[in-house]
Each structure stands twice: as C-alpha cells, then as structure tokens.
Amino acid sequence: MTVTDGVGLEELAGRVDAAVGALADLEPAARAAAEELKAALEDIHRAGLTTIVTRMRADDGARPLLFDLVDDPVVRMLLTLHGILRPDxxxxxxxxxxxxxxxxxxxxxxxxxxxxxxxxxxxxxxxxxxxxxxxxxxxxxxxxxxxxxxxxxxxxxxxxxxxAPAEPSPALIPVEALRMPARPVEDGWVRAGRAEEIAVGEIGAPCDGVIVVNIDQRLAAYRNECAHEALPLDDAIIDMAAGTLTCPWHGFCFDAASGECVSVPGVQLEQLPLRVDEGVIWVRTGR
Incomplete structure (x- = not known):
C-alpha cells in the first residue's frame, strides 16, 4: 500500500529508523540537542493528536471519519507511536x-x-x-x-x-435437547450449538443474543451488539489474515479474538465466558 506522494509506509518507517540510528554517531552535545528536539516535537504531536482524536470521538458527525482515518496505515502507525492507539x-x-x-x-x-x-x-x-x-x-x-x-x-x-473457582461440570444433556433451540441452563449458561458447526472464519448462528466466532480454531463469544449503536453482528465481515471482525452497518472493526475495537481506542465488544463440553458450546450470558 502507498501513501502520500506515492511514498510507501516501509520507506517512511525506514527513514525514521535511519535517522534515529544516526543519532548515535553524533558528538555528545549534538546528540543531546537532537534528542531534545525529537522529544519536544513528539510531545507537541502527541498533544495535538490526542486533542484531535478526543474531539472527533465526541462528535457524532466526525466519528465515522476518525474510524476511516485509523484504518490508514500511516495514521495507525502515528497514533501507535504516540501511545494514543493501544490495546486495552x-x-x-x-x-x-x-x-x-x-x-x-x-x-x-x-x-x-x-x-x-x-x-x-x-x-x-x-x-x-x-x-x-x-x-x-x-x-x-x-x-x-x-x-x-x-x-x-x-x-x-x-x-x-x-x-477463580473451577466451573462445575455440566449435567448430561438429553438427546432431545440437542434438537431444541438454545435455552438458559445452570446459572445463566446457554447452549450455543456444536463446535463443528462453526467453520474457521465464520460466525455461528446467533442465539439468545449471542454470537460465536471461530478464528484459527479458537472460539470467542460476544453479545450480538456492535459497540457503536448496538446493531446486530450476524453478518459481520471476518478477515482471517488480520484476525478482525467488521460491523456491516457502520464499519467498526474489532479484534475477533478479544473484542477490542481497532478503529477507535477504548471501544469494546462485550465478550462472554465460553466453554466446550463434548463438542457442545456453552456461553454464559448472565441473563
């Protein structure tokens, strides 16, 4: 992917690394001055970027543009370097x-x-x-x-x-129950289908307001509500290469394994406890 004036992200990162590496070859006084200039510029950029991101997040009209900007590799790198975009x-x-x-x-x-x-x-x-x-x-x-x-x-x-105390083993489930829709059981746990029914890179059929995602044979359960406007995620787009889940309504992008929003810091899908017993997926909804 290319960025402004056709300059690639790797080339920009390489120039930064080369400039930082060159500091070691300077005389002590010159190196100290260069490092102070670098630190001062970083502080200015961090303060300005923090203000921009904070105000755009608070503005309903500007928020979609912020999400698009964070998807740009250079913007993402810049926000990450300044600690504005970071994992929860x-x-x-x-x-x-x-x-x-x-x-x-x-x-x-x-x-x-x-x-x-x-x-x-x-x-x-x-x-x-x-x-x-x-x-x-x-x-x-x-x-x-x-x-x-x-x-x-x-x-x-x-x-x-x-x-935390170990969870009690679930009681045996009658064969008839396997043909029934998910229903609440023991302290808020619900049956969310069978593990083999959810292929890698797919979302299981939603039940009881829950979706189950399969990323690289690892299952994660979430409340079936986007963190943006609580719209359903049944038809969310899964990118296996990036390990992300994208809301089909407004493009909010989440880490499929953790639920963290990679578009905007601090936004999180509600992840739910999940366990698999003899191939059956159980999710604790708390409801």
Whole structure:
C-alpha cells in the first residue's frame, strides 16, 4: 500500500529508523540537542493528536471519519507511536495467556481469562485454571506460577492474579435437547450449538443474543451488539489474515479474538465466558 506522494509506509518507517540510528554517531552535545528536539516535537504531536482524536470521538458527525482515518496505515502507525492507539488490559492479558498456553497444553493444563479489574491504579487479573493447572501438586503450582509470570510480563500495571473457582461440570444433556433451540441452563449458561458447526472464519448462528466466532480454531463469544449503536453482528465481515471482525452497518472493526475495537481506542465488544463440553458450546450470558 502507498501513501502520500506515492511514498510507501516501509520507506517512511525506514527513514525514521535511519535517522534515529544516526543519532548515535553524533558528538555528545549534538546528540543531546537532537534528542531534545525529537522529544519536544513528539510531545507537541502527541498533544495535538490526542486533542484531535478526543474531539472527533465526541462528535457524532466526525466519528465515522476518525474510524476511516485509523484504518490508514500511516495514521495507525502515528497514533501507535504516540501511545494514543493501544490495546486495552483485557487484550494484553489475553495475548500473554495465548503465549503460555502451548506449554500448559503440553502438560495437560489450560487457563482462561475471566476478567481484568482496576485496582489501585493498576489491575487485578482473574483467571480460571483447568486440567493439570488446577490442583495442589508441585507441577500444578509450577504451571500456576508460569501463568502469573506471563501476565506480569504482558500486562503493565498488574497488581495481582486471582484464581477463580473451577466451573462445575455440566449435567448430561438429553438427546432431545440437542434438537431444541438454545435455552438458559445452570446459572445463566446457554447452549450455543456444536463446535463443528462453526467453520474457521465464520460466525455461528446467533442465539439468545449471542454470537460465536471461530478464528484459527479458537472460539470467542460476544453479545450480538456492535459497540457503536448496538446493531446486530450476524453478518459481520471476518478477515482471517488480520484476525478482525467488521460491523456491516457502520464499519467498526474489532479484534475477533478479544473484542477490542481497532478503529477507535477504548471501544469494546462485550465478550462472554465460553466453554466446550463434548463438542457442545456453552456461553454464559448472565441473563
């Protein structure tokens, strides 16, 4: 993709990297002056961009234009460099856990993020441990420590990690229930179809106001409401390469695995707890 005056994004990034690298070759006084100039310009740009984004987000007429601008690779790079566009704590925690899951799986364990709550200017991450991670043996303690260390490394500001009680196993489901529409069961859990019915890159048929998305064989459940105007996401567009889900109504683009809006910082789909028991998908709606 090309940008202004036909200059490519990679070329622009390369020029910045080369200029920053050249600072090391300057005399100390010249390097200090150049670095101060760089810092001052960055502060000015950050303040101006923050004001622009804040005002456009607050203006119903300007908000769609802001979403389009954030999709531009240069604008996205600029906002990211200045810390204006950044993942939310839930996304950071999910990424940290995704990085440690292969090791947990190799030992017969797993972990699920329940929620991330604010705590004293930082965060507390609540997780649910499964399999070999959930126990009192030395190996389970080691796996729990592995999870906690991954979260501390991946989620700046993490204060503590809490372990939620394991979910009770679901009761056996009569064969007749498999032919019935989803219905509330045990403490707000609803049956959302079978895992094999949702192909990779597809959205499962909505039920009880819930959609289930399959990205690279990983399932995620969301309230069937776009974070913009609460319109349904049944026909959302999934981009497997980018791992995104785009609302068909106004073009809001979300990370399909976490629900974070990649168009506008701070906007989030409501992600719901999900589990799969013997191929059946269960989602906790809380309703």
């Amino acid at each position: 704590p839930v996304t950071l925690a999910e990424r940290a856990l995704a990085g440690v899951r292969p090791q947990l799986h190799s030992h017969g364990g797993d972990v699920a993020l329940v929620r991330v709550d604010p705590l004293g200017g930082g965060y507390v991450a609540v997780v649910r441990l499964e399999g070999a991670c959930n126990g009192c043996s030395m190996s389970s303690v080691t796996l729990r420590e592995l999870v906690e260390e991954a979260l501390r490394q991946g989620l700046p500001g993490l204060r503590t990690v809490e372990v």
